[in-house]
Amino acid sequence: MDDFRDPVIRVTAMPADTNAYGDIFGGWLLSLMDSGAGLVAARYSRGRAVTIALDGMKFHKPVKVGDEVSVYGAIRKVGRTSMTIGIEAYRRHRAEEERVKVTEAIFTFVAIDDAGLPRVIEQED
Numbered sequence: 001m002d003d004f005r006d007p008v009i010r011v012t013a014m015p016a017d018t019n020a021y022g023d024i025f026g027g028w029l030l031s032l033m034d035s036g037a038g039l040v041a042a043r044y045s046r047g048r049a050v051t052i053a054l055d056g057m058k059f060h061k062p063v064k065v066g067d068e069v070s071v072y073g074a075i076r077k078v079g080r081t082s083m084t085i086g087i088e089a090y091r092r093h094r095a096e097e098e099r100v101k102v103t104e105a106i107f108t109f110v111a112i113d114d115a116g117l118p119r120v121i122e123q124e125d
């Protein structure tokens, strides 16, 4: 968790984000995770990057309205044009300290140029 020190996204889960049962909608969380991975990918590749694949998505626990939701992400692997990014989301009751992992997934992003074609990522040392 060392590389998950700071969240890439932190928001409050709101009533508009709920499913038919009153808990937070999985698609909302997935969208947050994709956005978080997109921030990590754009920063690492220093430019445009898009989602090409999503693996190992798991919803561990429900999120409730009013919870603080924090998305953490870190580069796991870098290829010629692609980046593999580990993403985890945590909930925290807004008035308590305990954090609980609610989702995890591995996103693959491809760095693209202005024409939308894969571009080579300059590797960091």
Ligand SMILES: CC(=O)SCCNC(=O)CCNC(=O)[C@H](O)C(C)(C)COP(=O)(O)OP(=O)(O)OC[C@H]1O[C@@H](n2cnc3c(N)ncnc32)[C@H](O)[C@@H]1OP(=O)(O)O
Pocket: 050, 051, 052, 053, 078, 079, 080, 081, 082, 083, 108, 110, 112, 116, 117, 118
């Ligand atoms: C449809 C949507 O709106 S989804 C949301 C946003 N995402 C998008 O719009 C992306 C839509 N997809 C695309 O535009 C194209 O697929 C592109 C530009 C991202 C990639 O073009 P492709 O011709 O498919 O790429 P190509 O086959 O050269 O592969 C590019 C890299 O992705 C990797 N890759 C391809 N498919 C996968 C996969 N299923 N899982 C993991 N990595 C993959 C390749 O290994 C390659 O990595 P490397 O260069 O590091 O070795």
